[in-house]
Amino acid sequence: MSFPHPPSEQELHAYVDGRLSGERRQALERYLAEHPALATELQGWQEDIRRLRAALADPTLLSSNPRLDPVYIRQHRRQRRQRQLGIAASLLLAVVLGLGGGWQLRDRALQASIPPMQDALEAHRLFALQQTPAVDVRSVDIAVMERWLRDNFGHVAHLDAMVERGLTPVGSRLLVNEQGAAALLLFEDASGERISLYLRAPGQLYGTMLVGNRAQGELQTHFWSRGGYNYALVSHAGDPRADQLQQALRL
Amino acid sequence: MLDDDALRELLPRLRRFALWLIRDPASADDLVQASLEKALSRWAGKRAGGELRAWLFSILYRQFLDGQRRQRRQAALLALLGRQPEQDSPPPEQGLQAHATLAAFEQLPAEQRALLILVGVEGLSYAEAACTLDMPIGTVMSRLSRARKALRALEEGDTPGPRLRRQK
Numbered sequence: 055m056s057f058p059h060p061p062s063e064q065e066l067h068a069y070v071d072g073r074l075s076g077e078r079r080q081a082l083e084r085y086l087a088e089h090p091a092l093a094t095e096l097q098g099w100q101e102d103i104r105r106l107r108a109a110l111a112d113p114t115l116l117s118s119n120p121r122l123d124p125v126y127i128r129q130h131r132r133q134r135r136q137r138q139l140g141i142a143a144s145l146l147l148a149v150v151l152g153l154g155g156g157w158q159l160r161d162r163a164l165q166a167s168i169p170p171m172q173d174a175l176e177a178h179r180l181f182a183l184q185q186t187p188a189v190d191v192r193s194v195d196i197a198v199m200e201r202w203l204r205d206n207f208g209h210v211a212h213l214d215a216m217v218e219r220g221l222t223p224v225g226s227r228l229l230v231n232e233q234g235a236a237a238l239l240l241f242e243d244a245s246g247e248r249i250s251l252y253l254r255a256p257g258q259l260y261g262t263m264l265v266g267n268r269a270q271g272e273l274q275t276h277f278w279s280r281g282g283y284n285y286a287l288v289s290h291a292g293d294p295r296a297d298q299l300q301q302a303l304r305l
Numbered sequence: 306m307l308d309d310d311a312l313r314e315l316l317p318r319l320r321r322f323a324l325w326l327i328r329d330p331a332s333a334d335d336l337v338q339a340s341l342e343k344a345l346s347r348w349a350g351k352r353a354g355g356e357l358r359a360w361l362f363s364i365l366y367r368q369f370l371d372g373q374r375r376q377r378r379q380a381a382l383l384a385l386l387g388r389q390p391e392q393d394s395p396p397p398e399q400g401l402q403a404h405a406t407l408a409a410f411e412q413l414p415a416e417q418r419a420l421l422i423l424v425g426v427e428g429l430s431y432a433e434a435a436c437t438l439d440m441p442i443g444t445v446m447s448r449l450s451r452a453r454k455a456l457r458a459l460e461e462g463d464t465p466g467p468r469l470r471r472q473k
Binding site: 063064066067068070071095098099102103105106107109110116119121122123124125127128130131134 | 309312313316317320324325334337341342346404406407410421422425426431442446449450456460461
């Protein structure tokens with residue numbers, strides 16, 4: 055075998071690295087005899103790699119490092135995975151808390167735009183403040199009103215407290231809101247001042263409510279929860295009976 | 306399961322390869338540790354057969370390249386912030402060895418150092434080296450020529466300059 059053409063790069067490397075078979079090596083050596091420049095270069099390459107090999111000869115000379123032992127690495131890996139799991143869990147928790155917090159913020163924003171028992175106030179404006187109040191059932195008897203409430207809501211409310219403060223029933227009206235039925239009970243005092251008692255099932259935004267009140271314009275709303283219903287007492291702002299009625303009715 | 310004894314036996318070679326890639330003993334061991342962790346996590350997915358040593362070398366080399374890339378990004382970021390990036394390699398006078406051959410070898414670019422170690426010192430076949438460095442075998446041949454010529458030039462006292470190390 056001979057090299058009519060210059061030998062390939064791979065053959066040159068294989069020669070330098072001693073990976074050529076006998077026959078091919080001899081052929082290349084014959085070629086090199088005719089090309090002394092190349093022969094010198096390859097000799098240099100061989101010399102370099104020999105020296106490099108000698109210089110790097112003993113890899114065990116590096117001082118041992120227990121950190122690199124497979125047993126340690128496996129252990130380390132396990133620990134790190136547990137740590138990562140821990141981090142992942144805490145991230146997940148953070149996301150959940152964030153979402154929950156966001157939901158609460160949303161609710162709070164809604165609550166800010168829709169104050170509690172706003173529907174009671176609207177109902178009072180709509181039905182109670184008209185010259186002739188728009189009620190379904192006219193009655194001046196508190197017992198009739200209580201029965202009406204029991205029949206329609208299965209709910210027993212004692213309205214004596216209203217009567218005790220000089221308020222007589224005018225009538226009642228059945229209303230509908232997003233939670234179902236609601237009731238507006240309208241009362242009037244001797245001077246024609248109207249106070250309405252409103253009750254409804256708890257809404258999504260306001261479940262069971264703390265006792266409270268708020269004023270809005272000329273009206274004030276006292277609200278509380280009792281017996282699975284949310285109550286609102288709507289009266290003229292500053293009406294002193296409202297506080298007392300709230301006290302009496304929520305117990 | 307990856308055999309611990311087989312790993313232990315290859316450890317010195319991996320450390321040597323890492324050391325001459327990264328040229329800093331502490332970083333080299335970090336590199337080996339990271340590579341072994343990767344190897345242990347990937348072992349399940351490794352196809353049967355294939356040489357363990359070449360496979361480990363290739364993981365280590367890839368980890369090394371990742372590290373280099375990370376360092377370059379950091380340097381670019383620092384430059385962007387108007388700070389001088391840290392020297393990414395020990396200057397030659399603080400090199401590993403006073404040994405002339407090693408001093409010359411140390412000045413070669415990382416890829417050439419990797420090639421010479423894999424082929425010349427570890428005796429990997431050209432195909433294995435191509436696999437390890439993730440390049441076609443033809444490229445291995447031409448880069449190997451370039452590496453040998455560069456080492457020769459350095460040995461003969463031609464100084465292509467330390468810039469050589471930075472070319473990629």
